[in-house]
Amino acid sequence: MVQRDVLLQATPILLFLLLFATSHGELDSNVLLKFKASLENTAALANWTVSKPPCNGWKGVLCDRGHVWGLQLENMGLHGVIDVETLAKLPNLRSVSFKNNDFKGSLPNLTLHGALKTVFLSNNKFSGEIPDNAFYGMRSLKKLHLANNKFSGHIPATLATVPRLVELALEDNEFEGEIPNFQQQGLIKFNVSNNRLAGQIPQVLSRLHASSFSGNKELCGAPLESCSANNDESFQHLFPETTIGVVAGAALVSLLEVCIFLMCRKKQQGGIPELNQMERGSPELNRMERGSPELNQMVRSTGSASPEGGKPSVRLLTFLKEETERFDMQELLKSSAEILSSSVFGSTYKAGLKGKKMTVKRFKHMNQLSKEDFNEHMRRLGRINHRNVHPILAFYYKKEEKLFVADFVHNGNIATPRHGNQSLEWRTRLKIVKGVAKGLLYLHNELPSLTPAHGHLKASNVLLDADFNPLLTDYGLIPILKKDHAKHHMIAYKSPEYKETAKLTKKTDVWCFGHLILEILTGRSSVIDQQPDVDVATWLKTSGTSASVFDQEMAVMGDMMKLLKIGLSCCQANLERRPEIKEVVEMVEEIKDKEFNDDFVSSYASESDMRSSRG
CATH class of the missing domain: 3.80.10.10 (Ribonuclease Inhibitor)
Structure with missing residues (x-):
């Protein structure tokens, strides 16, 4: 109550x-x-x-x-x-x-x-x-x-x-x-x-x-x-003769440094053939290119004094992520560094900075986009935020070359384990395919005006984090690269539609993804890189039976066949028959990452059945 x-x-x-x-x-x-x-x-x-x-x-x-x-x-x-x-x-x-x-x-x-x-x-x-x-x-x-x-x-x-x-x-x-x-x-x-x-x-x-x-x-x-030090330097403006002497003296010292640098370079060229073929840029970046353990002795900036007769100007990094701990160019150049790879677009280095490892990419074949337009494009890329897309943290702009800074990813790219001693089990490979598909769909949604949004999707541009989650890199480069250079080297420009119409479409990325699926399934290098004039069907037939196409490290067949069909549908030359990236994600998601046993594999199909299905 x-x-x-x-x-x-x-x-x-x-x-x-x-x-x-x-x-x-x-x-x-x-x-x-x-x-x-x-x-x-x-x-x-x-x-x-x-x-x-x-x-x-x-x-x-x-x-x-x-x-x-x-x-x-x-x-x-x-x-x-x-x-x-x-x-x-x-x-x-x-x-x-x-x-x-x-x-x-x-x-x-x-x-x-x-x-x-x-x-x-x-x-x-x-x-x-x-x-x-x-x-x-x-x-x-x-x-x-x-x-x-x-x-x-x-x-x-x-x-x-x-x-x-x-x-x-x-x-x-x-x-x-x-x-x-x-x-x-x-x-x-x-x-x-x-x-x-x-x-x-x-x-x-x-x-x-x-x-x-x-x-x-x-x-x-x-x-x-x-501020007292700055005042002493600016005090030289009252004495033009002194200022001229300081500038001339600094220039002479810089000239001597450059000469010594070039002499040392000439002596080393015989031992580092990959560097001999590189285009020469600014002195400090070339020294980074040699993989020097310490960069604090390098020639700064352009190697000349500032107009005020003071210290040379310090090159600035532009940060794209608010949460990134800031550092300046001088700190980056003083960090320990080693070269990771050289490609047709430039070189990639690993730098140790403030207790963490960073990746620094140097691009040398950028077009003549204005600094304002380049910065605007980089800001668009800086807004990218997806678990399967490797974020660009900062960049450096110079007319002749550009630097991109990102976190270092320890497991390298998927080309490394696929061709090395480390094998990837089926579930891991399926996980990679699904992650790449989701990352690609995200890029298409976030960069709708960019056709194609990635443009250079291949095994070496898919990184693997500690848990083997894939991270897309080298995306969004088409608007800022020299077109003549890109046409010879970017995967998108090798697509059937570009060969026939000299145009790229959003489905061009799907075509690239199809070839990547085949690489992941077979463990073989891309047909695009190895035999650019050979179609996918011919490439597969040269492998013999369908069973021999698949990487022998994988002991499953049913879902591998499903993924193979998806890859082949993505590789179709006919744009109308090629699926949209959203459809591809849905098809890949339908494949479950369940484990299979040997009994299932042995009872799946005979070799003759697989031969007939291939035809």
Whole structure:
């Protein structure tokens, strides 16, 4: 009886809370739908409808106890207006992320929602100056990321007064002038690299790593060089004769260094034939090419003094991932390095840096794309985020050559174990095929305007991580490579459609993938590389029976035959009969990675049956 009385007394309260939660959800949905209307290209938000509340699966909506507290609308191709005034009607909203989209124009007025704690707007196309009062009153703001945009002018002074700020990312913009006098002791992540800042670094920030300030030639003070040293160097501008002497002397020293370098090079050429055939680039990169264990003695930059008579300019790396620990070109060049491989597009090195191993790829056959257009293309590639695609962490631009930096993958590429002593069991090979298919489909979805999205899919461009998950690499190169060179060496340009029509299609990647499937099944080198004028059917027939086509390390037959048929369908010369990559993924996914026993294999089919099926 007592329990019933308590329940009756509690019922009005429960009903009130239920009604409040329902009305609040409706209010949130109305606000978000109004906000959606201010955006453009909202296909990714198709499930934002009134048929269900926002906290019941709306894409990118984060909730807690039925209330919207965050919006994570990243990598969606959104543009238009970020209507902060409408978002301010969500009283529990504390976090917004619009990273990796296409928003343009000035910074939204964030003070309209002063309760925000985290704001991520990196990797967009925002531009213009930010008013000094842009962050006035935002006492809750903890994390602000505005990297990789085109903001200009001074860093807003009110940022230095935000009391709870712990992360600030402003790198890769066009900010100028001095850094405001930040006093927040809790500021643990701070990056203003690759801007146009000048003057002394505030004392509170001197404890940070030098990479947080790299790419700002006129910044000084700890952790960079002292401002007094910079003043002594600039003092030479008052004495033109002295400046000329310094420049001439530095040039002479550089000339002697280059001569000594070339003499040593000439002596070594007999022992390293693969380097003798390489095109010569900048001195420091050529020395890296020799696999030098220590690079700290190399000639810096162009090997000449700066116009001010000071130190030579330091080449800058552009980072594509916010979470990547920053380092500058000088640190990279001083790291231990060894050459891993040389290809028709350049060389690949393994570098030890800050306790971890990195892969550095040097490309020498890039086209004459402008620096701005090249950077834009790299930013597109930098947004790639998939478990089966190897991410590019940073790059370096020079007119004659480019560097790509990525994490080192210890198991190498699938060409290595396939042709070496290490054999891959059937389940591992099927896992690789499935991962490659998913990675390829992802690239086609993320790079819809790029035809084909990969363009150079082959065994050596599929890496294997510690668990033998495949990682696609060397993707998205077609727009930035010299076409004449690419036509002779890239797999896509060897496809039937290019031979017949001189055009590539999205199905060209499917054709490349089909040949890769055959490589993985047979353990043999690609017919494209070995016999480019021989069709797949002829290549298979030269192997004898269907049984002998398969790598003898694999003791299964049924699903191997299914995968063989998929590979052959991908290799069809007729574009209309060749499947789309989405269909290929569905077909491959239907093959289960179950184990087979010898009894199943022996009872599958006789050799004569397999011969007839081949015909």
